[in-house]
Amino acid sequence: MSSEVLLDVQSAGIQFGGLKAVSGFNLKINKGELVGLIGPNGAGKTTSFNLLTGVYVPTEGEIFFDGKKINGLPPFKITRLGMSRTFQNIRLFDELSVLDNVKVAYHTHAKDSVMSSVFRMPSYFKSEHEMETKALEFLKIFELDKYKDETAKNLPYGKQRRLEIARALAANPHLLLLDEPAAGMNPFETKELMDLIAFIRKQFGLTILLIEHDMNLVMGICERIYVLDHGVLLAEGSPEEIRNNPKVIEAYLGEEVV
Numbered sequence: 322m323s324s325e326v327l328l329d330v331q332s333a334g335i336q337f338g339g340l341k342a343v344s345g346f347n348l349k350i351n352k353g354e355l356v357g358l359i360g361p362n363g364a365g366k367t368t369s370f371n372l373l374t375g376v377y378v379p380t381e382g383e384i385f386f387d388g389k390k391i392n393g394l395p396p397f398k399i400t401r402l403g404m405s406r407t408f409q410n411i412r413l414f415d416e417l418s419v420l421d422n423v424k425v426a427y428h429t430h431a432k433d434s435v436m437s438s439v440f441r442m443p444s445y446f447k448s449e450h451e452m453e454t455k456a457l458e459f460l461k462i463f464e465l466d467k468y469k470d471e472t473a474k475n476l477p478y479g480k481q482r483r484l485e486i487a488r489a490l491a492a493n494p495h496l497l498l499l500d501e502p503a504a505g506m507n508p509f510e511t512k513e514l515m516d517l518i519a520f521i522r523k524q525f526g527l528t529i530l531l532i533e534h535d536m537n538l539v540m541g542i543c544e545r546i547y548v549l550d551h552g553v554l555l556a557e558g559s560p561e562e563i564r565n566n567p568k569v570i571e572a573y574l575g576e577e578v579v
């Protein structure tokens with residue numbers, strides 16, 4: 322495998338009872354790329370994310386992340402290897418503050434030991450302080466710092482979506498998976514989000530895979546796009562190629578046209 326390939330999915334799939342939700346799924350993402358995953362409702366997009374992140378164990382195929390085989394690993398190990406995600410239905414710690422939501426994620430790579438935390442040793446306070454400073458930096462990037470003490474559930478919807486991305490970023494990923502980041506946002510918020518995604522990608526040297534129904538967003542920022550339909554890969558190509566692909570147009574008939 323080339324050293325430039327960060328994610329290599331080889332014929333992966335999963336079957337639930339008699340339903341092949343995803344099958345023969347091939348996907349390759351190079352380091353630094355921003356790739357889109359689209360498809361009609363029920364095409365298998367979120368299921369693919371669940372396969373990549375260890376929520377589901379594939380019943381076929383293999384998945385390599387940074388050269389390591391990851392199928393079968395539990396989600397927390399995959400996160401530690403440098404893959405983090407957001408969810409289609411926002412999953413924040415509703416009752417925690419905005420700041421604490423980000424600090425929690427930072428724990429996944431904090432070097433602090435259990436002993437130093439339990440006994441409140443100097444290293445604990447140092448790492449607590451570092452964590453808080455870092456978390457505030459992330460909040461600032463997402464223009465959420467002024468809400469740091471607000472309870473997460475009280476944030477307006479668009480800001481909750483941004484907080485979820487901030488939290489995913491705090492886990493220090495190489496690969497960021499965004500599941501419908503613009504869902505429920507108005508066109509202005511979506512445009513702001515597009516700029517933000519482009520910014521964090523550059524700032525943190527990220528590789529990004531995103532699922533999105535908003536075609537302006539997908540076509541506007543993705544370099545390559547994969548299209549799933551009924552659990553199988555229908556097409557892969559540049560936004561221009563995908564926009565003009567007759568199979569893709571047909572799959573989207575009856576939905577919002579590409």
Ligand SMILES: Nc1ncnc2c1ncn2[C@@H]1O[C@H](COP(=O)(O)OP(=O)(O)OP(=O)(O)O)[C@@H](O)[C@H]1O
Pocket residue numbers: 337340342360361362363364365366367368369409
């Ligand atoms: N845990 C599960 N058990 C049984 N079937 C499932 C499970 N998870 C997903 N499926 C099925 O797999 C198929 C793909 O679903 P998935 O949620 O991945 O689609 P999607 O492309 O993300 O759709 P949407 O755009 O509507 O979110 C659907 O038929 C769904 O009902």
